[in-house]
Amino acid sequence: MSLNWDSHIYAIDTLTGGLCFIVFVIAYLFPPKSINSTYGYRSRRSMESQKNWDFSQKYSTKRMLLSTALLVLTGLLGLFVDLSEGLEVTVGILLLLIALFYPIYLTEKALKRINHEASNSD
Numbered sequence: 001m002s003l004n005w006d007s008h009i010y011a012i013d014t015l016t017g018g019l020c021f022i023v024f025v026i027a028y029l030f031p032p033k034s035i036n037s038t039y040g041y042r043s044r045r046s047m048e049s050q051k052n053w054d055f056s057q058k059y060s061t062k063r064m065l066l067s068t069a070l071l072v073l074t075g076l077l078g079l080f081v082d083l084s085e086g087l088e089v090t091v092g093i094l095l096l097l098i099a100l101f102y103p104i105y106l107t108e109k110a111l112k113r114i115n116h117e118a119s120n121s122d
Contacts, residue, residue: 003079003080004078004079004080004081004082005079007078007079007081007082007088008078008085008088008089008092009074009075009077009078009081009083009088009091009092009095010075010076010078010079011075011078011092012075012089012092012093012095012096013071013072013074013075013078013092013095013096013099014071014072014075014076014078015075016071016096017068017069017070017071017072017075017096017099018068018072020064020068020071020099020100021065021068021069021072024061024064024065024068025065027040027057027061027064028061028062028065031057031058031061032053032057034050034053035047035050035053040053040056040057041056041057041060041061041107043056043104043107043108043111045108045111045112045115046060046107046111048115052111052114052115055110055111055114056107056111059106059107059110060103060104060107063102063103063106063107064100064103066103067098067099067100067102067103068099070099071095071096071099074095075092075095078091078092
């Protein structure tokens with residue numbers, strides 16, 4: 001069995017996942033200290049308080065690192081499959097979207113839980 005170096009899954013997910021992984025390593029090593037509108041994980045909930053901000057920076061970056069590492073691995077698996085071009089592009093883009101948006105969903109869910117717990121303890 002020969003490797004499919006022309007795989008769109010490989011090209012999309014390995015290269016994009018690798019680039020995103022590098023960006024998230026930098027964000028992990030140098031997280032933003034204070035709430036800002038240019039750098040870090042930014043959402044309405046994350047910017048509500050410094051506590052939310054600090055939590056969301058660590059939590060989201062760890063989730064993004066994991067998801068982009070998995071994206072690179074699934075991209076490498078693309079070397080071993082031979083699908084039609086259209087299907088490869090579709091699978092590659094779907095995996096990319098899941099890898100980038102699922103950590104956002106998890107972070108917002110965690111922020112919502114933390115805020116709910118904080119309001120119940122008052």
